[in-house]
Every structure is written in C-alpha cells, then in structure tokens.
C-alpha cells in the first residue's frame with residue numbers, strides 16, 4: 108500500500124479528531140517528515156486535513172471522498188467488498204467489473220467510482236452519475252446458483268439496498284418492481300444486474316450487481332427533475348457515502364447468504380409500491396394498463412388484465428398510473 112494510503116487509513120479511522128504526526132508515524136512505520144509529505148499529497152488530491160500546532164492532523168468530518176480506507180473499516184462482511192477498487196472516474200463500474208470477472212476476480216470484488224462517464228441503466232438507458240454526488244458501485248458475485256435462483260439476484264439486491272439506505276438515512280424505501288428504490292413518488296436508486304451463465308454446468312458463472320444511489324444531489328437535469336430524488340433532498344442532511352456504501356455491502360452479503368430460502372421475498376413484498384395498484388407495463392413497443400396483484404416465488408410480477416386474465420410477468424418496465432415519464 109502506498110504510504111499516503113496508510114496515512115489516510117489512520118486519518119479516516121480518527122475522522123474529526125486530531126492525531127499527532129508522531130502517532131501517525133509510529134503506527135504506519137515511517138518518519139514524521141514522510142507523514143507530512145503524505146498529508147501534502149492527500150491535500151493536493153482534495154482532502155481537507157487541518158494541522159493544529161501541538162495536536163497534529165485532523166481529517167475534516169465533512170470530507171466525503173470515497174476510498175478503500177473510508178469504506179473497509181465499516182464493513183462487517185466476510186467476502187463482499189473485501190477486495191475493492193475505487194476510481195476517481197470510470198466509464199461504467201459494471202463494465203469494469205465485468206472485465207475483472209472475466210479475468211477471474213473473486214466473489215465479492217467491488218468497483219466504485221466518484222463519477223461515471225457512461226453509467227448504464229436498464230433497457231439500454233443511461234444512468235445519471237455526476238461527480239461526488241452518488242454511489243456508483245458494482246459487485247461481482249459468484250454464488251452457486253441454478254439459473255432459476257439467479258433470476259432472484261436483482262430482487263434480493265433491491266431488498267438489501269433498500270434496507271441499507273433506510274438504516275443509514277431513515278428514509279422509508281419502497282421497491283418498484285423489479286429493482287428501483289423509491290422515496291415517495293421519486294426514484295432514489297437503480298440496480299442493473301448483468302449475469303454470465305456457465306453453459307456447460309448449467310448454472311450461474313458470475314453476476315455483476317450494479318447499484319446507483321443518488322445521495323448528495325440537490326438538483327437534477329430537467330428530464331429527471333420530476334422523477335428522481337436523492338437522500339439529501341429527502342432528509343435535508345449530508346450522508347456519508349462511504350458509510351452507506353459499506354452498509355449496502357453488509358446488507359447485500361447478509362441477504363445473498365439466504366437467497367435460496369427466498370426469505371427476502373417477504374420483505375420485498377412489504378416494500379413493494381406496486382402491489383394492489385393500477386400500473387402501466389411497457390414490454391417492447393407495447394404499453395398496457397393492468398392491476399398488480401402480487402409478486403410470486405420466482406420474483407415475477409402477478410397482474411390481472413382488464414379482461415380478467417391473470418398473468419405472471421418476468422420482464423418489462425412498470426409505471427404507476429399517473430407517474431411522470433422521463434422526458
């Protein structure tokens with residue numbers, strides 16, 4: 108680990124408190140002047156570190172940069188997030204995670220970035236990923252799952268992310284089938300799962316669970332303003348993105364551990380904002396209005412068409428009747 112990262116780890120551990128140069132030097136095994144140089148580099152990178160005479164260095168509590176040093180101490184996981192790549196900028200964390208997975212990256216490997224220049228959404232859409240505002244994170248998972256159970260990964264991840272956001276921010280998070288997290292009538296987070304199937308073994312080879320959470324945004328471009336929200340807009344408070352990212356990874360590991368018993372589905376249904384509602388479903392070019400009656404054991408959307416026919420949908424985009432469309 109580069110020296111400046113060792114210094115950063117000590118400062119993150121003591122965020123908001125002063126640590127003397129000699130204490131840092133002792134714990135990372137370097138000289139005080141090397142500590143001073145490392146602090147200088149960190150400041151040049153944008154970290155707000157004050158130096159108080161006789162008291163030492165202090166990393167400001169307001170500092171919200173994402174780093175391995177700020178995320179890992181908050182993990183309670185065994186595997187997920189234990190290998191983590193943090194980028195200042197990237198095209199798409201899902202794309203990078205996919206290339207790592209193809210090279211054999213281990214279960215739980217996580218990729219996170221401060222900004223995405225080509226963030227991907229479902230159905231070929233883009234995901235708005237401005238600098239320093241959100242959590243843009245992808246996790247490689249390699250659970251031993253049949254193809255049938257693999258289809259549940261997205262809904263299982265939606266429960267985990269909803270629980271994590273609620274735990275950290277207090278927001279009552281609802282899930283819009285299949286994988287959007289809502290606060291009230293606006294979207295707070297989207298999830299894109301991309302999977303590779305092992306054709307010979309007939310099971311899942313790996314899946315990339317990509318999560319985009321709006322955290323600090325105070326405004327959105329015109330086409331999103333009426334449909335998107337952020338934790339900051341909902342609570343009026345600043346949320347530590349590092350703490351939230353770690354909590355998402357904690358909840359994800361916990362929920363995935365029990366994916367085959369499908370216990371997460373009860374929580375998924377409790378958090379659903381479509382069950383019992385009139386909805387509009389887009390499948391390809393076709394848009395139809397129907398009533399949602401539930402979510403089945405395969406995570407499929409149960410609907411009643413207006414002619415009384417009952418169906419289970421495995422794909423499509425759902426809009427609540429009256430909900431605004433993106434422009």
Ligand code: BTN
Nearest residue numbers: 199201227228229244297317319
């Ligand atoms: C959607 O709302 O349609 C899904 C959005 C998923 C966005 C996340 S951000 C991290 C990961 N990398 C991507 O390119 N997309 C996902």
